[in-house]
Amino acid sequence: MTIRWSPFIVLWYLGAGPVMFGQSVPSPKVEYSKGIEDNSFFIEEAYNQEKGVVQHISNLQYSFTRQRDLLYTFTQEWPLGGGDHQLSYTAPISLYSSTHPGGVGDILINYRYQLVDNDGWANVAPRLSVIFPTGSAKSGLGAGTTGLQVNIAASKRLSQMFVTHMNAGFTYLPHMKDESSSSGTIKHTLTSYNAGASVIWLTAETFNLMLEYTTSFSSDVFEDGTNERTTDTIISPGVRWAINLNSLQIVPGVGFPIMLGRGTVRTGVFLYLSFEHPF
Numbered sequence: 620m621t622i623r624w625s626p627f628i629v630l631w632y633l634g635a636g637p638v639m640f641g642q643s644v645p646s647p648k649v650e651y652s653k654g655i656e657d658n659s660f661f662i663e664e665a666y667n668q669e670k671g672v673v674q675h676i677s678n679l680q681y682s683f684t685r686q687r688d689l690l691y692t693f694t695q696e697w698p699l700g701g702g703d704h705q706l707s708y709t710a711p712i713s714l715y716s717s718t719h720p721g722g723v724g725d726i727l728i729n730y731r732y733q734l735v736d737n738d739g740w741a742n743v744a745p746r747l748s749v750i751f752p753t754g755s756a757k758s759g760l761g762a763g764t765t766g767l768q769v770n771i772a773a774s775k776r777l778s779q780m781f782v783t784h785m786n787a788g789f790t791y792l793p794h795m796k797d798e799s800s801s802s803g804t805i806k807h808t809l810t811s812y813n814a815g816a817s818v819i820w821l822t823a824e825t826f827n828l829m830l831e832y833t834t835s836f837s838s839d840v841f842e843d844g845t846n847e848r849t850t851d852t853i854i855s856p857g858v859r860w861a862i863n864l865n866s867l868q869i870v871p872g873v874g875f876p877i878m879l880g881r882g883t884v885r886t887g888v889f890l891y892l893s894f895e896h897p898f
Contacts, residue, residue: 651776654821655861660874660889661831661853662817663772664784665742667705667733668698674895682878682887689715705731711754719759726753727768742774746788756796762809763796770813782819786833789813811837815853825861829874830854851880859891867896 656666658676668674676694681687691714696707711724727748735743748768754761770788777783792809815833822828832854839847859872872891877884 655827657870659817659831660857660891661833661855662784662786662815665744665772665774667702668696670698670701671897673697673898677892679890682885684885687717703733722760724754725761726751745771762792764792764794766792780821785816787814807839807841809839811835827859829857853878869894
């Protein structure tokens with residue numbers, strides 16, 4: 620069976636209510652209990668930082684493969700003025716790798732706009748990021764070029780017990796440098812598209828069970844005109860909980876990603892820790 624997405628279905632899904640003959644029938648207002656409004660591990664949630672509140676996010680990912688990697692990522696999110704505008708940066712640090720030395724990777728500067736904010740019931744937040752070549756291309760830590768990334772996050776409260784988050788975006792890295800090749804520096808342009816979703820089960824106000832799915836489709840175009848296409852998929856069950864200490868909220872979490880792509884199946888563990896407080 621093929622599902623065709625029409626504007627009417629999209630309006631229904633984003634909370635416009637039943638649509639008939641171009642008119643919307645308003646749905647009754649539903650009061651939902653408060654839950655953790657944080658980041659999923661692999662999926663962005665469409666909630667900008669509140670005015671006067673800063674968030675510090677640490678991620679640690681370890682892959683159980685022959686080529687084992689330990690990657691740490693730090694993100695700090697700041698509201699600009701009110702809650703509609705948000706500025707953040709993301710710094711990846713390779714702590715250990717069996718294929719290249721550790722070090723800082725390419726840093727992202729991110730701007731996000733709260734396009735739709737409907738009391739947590741239906742939210743949309745597009746993000747634009749600039750990728751700076753701070754990582755060493757020769758060591759395999761960076762792309763060796765400045766790139767752009769766009770992502771659109773949408774969040775919808777389905778019921779008192781469930782929330783879903785959806786992402787779609789792309790990354791563009793022109794004239795990347797691969798200096799690890801024995802034949803010298805190889806330049807190529809990478810374009811990738813991502814899509815995914817997560818479902819959060821609000822088992823309690825401060826405890827969530829999570830299931831995330833994301834897929835990226837990449838296309839590498841090399842100088843000689845050859846094109847290499849790859850697909851990478853992550854399926855990750857996980858859990859997170861909140862610890863509220865007056866104005867400080869601490870959110871630890873753990874996920875167990877299954878990574879599919881390039882003819883391999885890899886598993887790993889993902890640790891998450893967030894601190895959110897007024898400034």
